[in-house]
Amino acid sequence: MFILRDLLSPLQALFPASEEGLQRRTWFVCTLLAIIVPFTPSRTSNLLRSLHTLFGLSVDESCYYTFMASQKLPWHQLWATLWRLIPEPLTEGRLLVALDDSINPKTGKKIFACQHHFDHAAKQNQCRYPWSQQIVSIGLLKSVKRRWCCLPLAFEFYFMKKHLQAKPVTKGKKPVEFRTKFEQAIEMFARLASVFPAVPVLVVTDSWFGNNGLLKPLRQTLGEWAHVLTRLRVNNTLYALPPAAGGRRGRPRKYGAKLGSASDLAAGYQARAKPYVVSLYGKCREVLAHDQLLMLKTLRCPVRVVWVYRGSQWIALVTTDLALTVEQIIEFYGARWKIEAGFREIKQEIGSSQSQTRNPFSVTNHLHFCMMATTLVWIYADRISHTPARRYTTNDRTEFAFGDVRRLISSVIAKQGFDRLCMESPKPKRNPLMATILRLVA
Numbered sequence: 001m002f003i004l005r006d007l008l009s010p011l012q013a014l015f016p017a018s019e020e021g022l023q024r025r026t027w028f029v030c031t032l033l034a035i036i037v038p039f040t041p042s043r044t045s046n047l048l049r050s051l052h053t054l055f056g057l058s059v060d061e062s063c064y065y066t067f068m069a070s071q072k073l074p075w076h077q078l079w080a081t082l083w084r085l086i087p088e089p090l091t092e093g094r095l096l097v098a099l100d101d102s103i104n105p106k107t108g109k110k111i112f113a114c115q116h117h118f119d120h121a122a123k124q125n126q127c128r129y130p131w132s133q134q135i136v137s138i139g140l141l142k143s144v145k146r147r148w149c150c151l152p153l154a155f156e157f158y159f160m161k162k163h164l165q166a167k168p169v170t171k172g173k174k175p176v177e178f179r180t181k182f183e184q185a186i187e188m189f190a191r192l193a194s195v196f197p198a199v200p201v202l203v204v205t206d207s208w209f210g211n212n213g214l215l216k217p218l219r220q221t222l223g224e225w226a227h228v229l230t231r232l233r234v235n236n237t238l239y240a241l242p243p244a245a246g247g248r249r250g251r252p253r254k255y256g257a258k259l260g261s262a263s264d265l266a267a268g269y270q271a272r273a274k275p276y277v278v279s280l281y282g283k284c285r286e287v288l289a290h291d292q293l294l295m296l297k298t299l300r301c302p303v304r305v306v307w308v309y310r311g312s313q314w315i316a317l318v319t320t321d322l323a324l325t326v327e328q329i330i331e332f333y334g335a336r337w338k339i340e341a342g343f344r345e346i347k348q349e350i351g352s353s354q355s356q357t358r359n360p361f362s363v364t365n366h367l368h369f370c371m372m373a374t375t376l377v378w379i380y381a382d383r384i385s386h387t388p389a390r391r392y393t394t395n396d397r398t399e400f401a402f403g404d405v406r407r408l409i410s411s412v413i414a415k416q417g418f419d420r421l422c423m424e425s426p427k428p429k430r431n432p433l434m435a436t437i438l439r440l441v442a
Contacts, residue, residue, distance in 0.1 A: 003383050004412065007376060008032070010081050014074055027067055030055060033413065035373040038406045041351030042370055044068050044362070069362040071172065076191065079154060082375060083195045086151065087382050089140060094200040094227075094321075096141035096332060097192070098150055098339035099185055099209055101158065103132040104353055112171070112360040113157040134158040135367070136184045138192070139342055141204060141335045144378055145387045147282060147399045148335040150342035151378045152371035153192060156184040157364075171360040185209070186217045193222050200225040202321055204336045207231045211298040215320065227321035229332055232296075232305065234263040234316075239295040241302060255295045262316045265292075266307050273309050278327045280334045282399055291326050306330065345402045346370050374402075381405045 008029050015025035034050040035042045048064050051057045089095060103117050109131070116129040136158050139150040159169060161178045169176040179187075189201070201222055203214070210230025218226045240256030259265060273288040280287070288309040296303050299320060306317045306329050317333050324332070347353040352370040357363050381388060381400070388400040388408050 003380055004409070007085055007379060007383075010085065011078055014077050014081060024067065024070075024073075026057075027051075027059065027064065028073075030057060031068075031369055032373050032376060035350060035369055036377055036406055037410045037413070038349075038403060039410075041354045042366075042373075043351070043355050044357060044366065065362075068357075068365055069359045070365065071361050073365060073368075075365075075368050078372070080191070080195050082372060082379075083153065083192070086140065086142070086375075086379055089142065089196070090199070091142065091332075092328065094202050095192075095196060096335070097153070097189070097201060097203050098139045098141050098336050099137075099203050099205040099214075100336075100339050100343075101134060101136045101181060102343045102347075103130065103134050104347060105130045105132040106353075106356065107131070108356045108358060110358050111356065112169075112358060112363040113159065115160060115163050117160075133363075136181050136188075137339070137343075137371075138185065138188050139339050141332070141338060142378075142382070144382045145400070148338050149378050149381075149402075150338040151375045152342060152346065153375070154188040155367065155371060156188065158184065181209070182213045182217065185214065186221055189218060189226075190221050198223075198225070200227070202227050202229055202319075202324075202332065204229045204332055206336075207233050210318070212300050215299055215301075227319060228299070229317070229319040229321065229324075229329065231333070232262045232316035232318050234261065236262045236296065236298065236316075238262060238265060238305065239297070241293060241295060254300075255297070259294070262305075266309075266314045266316060269307050270309055270314070273307070276327055276330070278330045278334075280331060281337075282397075287330060289326050289330065291329075293322070304329070342374065346374055349402060349406075350374060377402065377405050377409065380409060384408075 012025040012029060015021040015028070030051050031047055034047045034054070037050070037054065039050055039054060040046040044065065048059060048061060051059050051064075083089075103119055106114050108114075111133070113133045114131055115134070117132050117134045119126070119128060119130055119132075122128050122130070134157070135155050137152060137155040139152045141148060141150055158181055159176055159178060164176065164178050193201070203218065203226070205214070205228065207230055210228055215228050218228070238259050238261070240259055242253045242256050245252045269290040269292070273290040275286050276289050277284055277286050289306050291304055291306045293302060294305050296318060299318070301320055302322065303318045303320055304322050304324065306326055308315050308317065308330060317329050319329055350370045350373060352367055355366050357366055388404045390398060390400045391404055391407070
């Protein structure tokens with residue numbers, strides 16, 4: 001209980017001490033807890049119902065909907081405060097930050113940020129261009145109780161340029177301007193760097209973001225301690241390191257001899273692969289890998305390339321951080337999948353995909369609430385002394401899941417009372433109905 005109080009009190013302190021500010025800070029914390037408790041999907045109407053039923057709050061419907069559509073919620077300050085509450089955010093002396101984009105399908109036709117986006121993961125019986133929101137997000141990759149997880153840190157809605165030109169979109173009274181995904185990512189990293197100044201950052205991303213379109217502005221914003229870890233495309237051409245400058249006249253060479261594509265080199269280096277023991281996907285596994293220092297024109301700097309082999313298949317990983325070992329490169333890129341699991345937690349388990357809110361500020365605030373609630377759950381799991389037990393164990397999966405931590409938080413609230421968290425009451429008022437429902441949920 002005191003862990004939750006310690007996490008929520010700094011967030012409440014950012015609201016003014018006026019009567020309206022005291023009301024908003026209470027509703028803010030109540031909404032976060034209503035999202036965390038696995039009682040119902042986090043639609044705004046369901047959240048209001050949870051405040052009435054579970055927590056016994058008397059909240060006017062119109063006032064609460066106005067609060068959820070507020071333009072005055074200090075999200076930048078709230079996120080910066082929450083980032084500082086993350087225990088031991090560094091991994092091997094650096095911030096591991098995953099960068100990726102995701103689509104959030106909707107059904108309403110007037111929902112803010114919805115357009116027809118291409119879904120590369122669509123199945124044969126699914127629409128290839130669903131009506132959806134496209135979200136560019138960053139998340140902190142961190143080991144919590146010896147399992148990797150992704151803590152959402154920030155997000156931006158992406159609008160395609162052709163759609164904005166055909167039909168302009170406004171947010172309030174301001175028109176939405178087109179920004180590339182790279183520009184949105186750099187803005188989020190700049191906010192993160194203001195909280196963690198002069199801290200090395202390793203951006204772990206897929207091959208779409210892994211090029212100089214991200215690395216160059218990233219280093220202009222954060223400095224030379226910013227690095228990228230990504231996956232090579234099979235047709236990427238690799239070059240040897242440039243030869244040492246001799247007595248020749250003219251500009252020194254930037255690249256050495258052309259060695260071939262990643263797939264060509266993979267076949268030649270397979271015989272040199274060595275076994276490495278790495279922690280990958282929750283288990284210690286032995287993999288065959290070969291690393292080489294090379295040049296890559298898409299990043300325009302020396303890189304370490306690691307070919308990982310499994311039977312007849314292989315992948316090539318590349319990083320600009322030459323201090324990383326082969327084991328670290330494989331493990332860190334394997335942890336990148338947790339941002340995909342994080343999208344599933346936010347959209348399906350938290351239930352943000354079921355929200356059909358249409359107002360631009362309501363849509364933005366709702367997603368902020370869902371992502372902040374997810375981050376709070378993982379911070380809570382990291383700060384408790386014991387490892388949460390997994391509810392449904394199998395031979396392959398014994399580590400705790402995101403839902404196990406949510407049920408644990410629900411049981412804590414049910415045992416010790418909700419008033420001590422939101423109302424700052426020294427003696428909680430036990431609500432038998434609320435305690436019974438939360439015990440059933442947990």
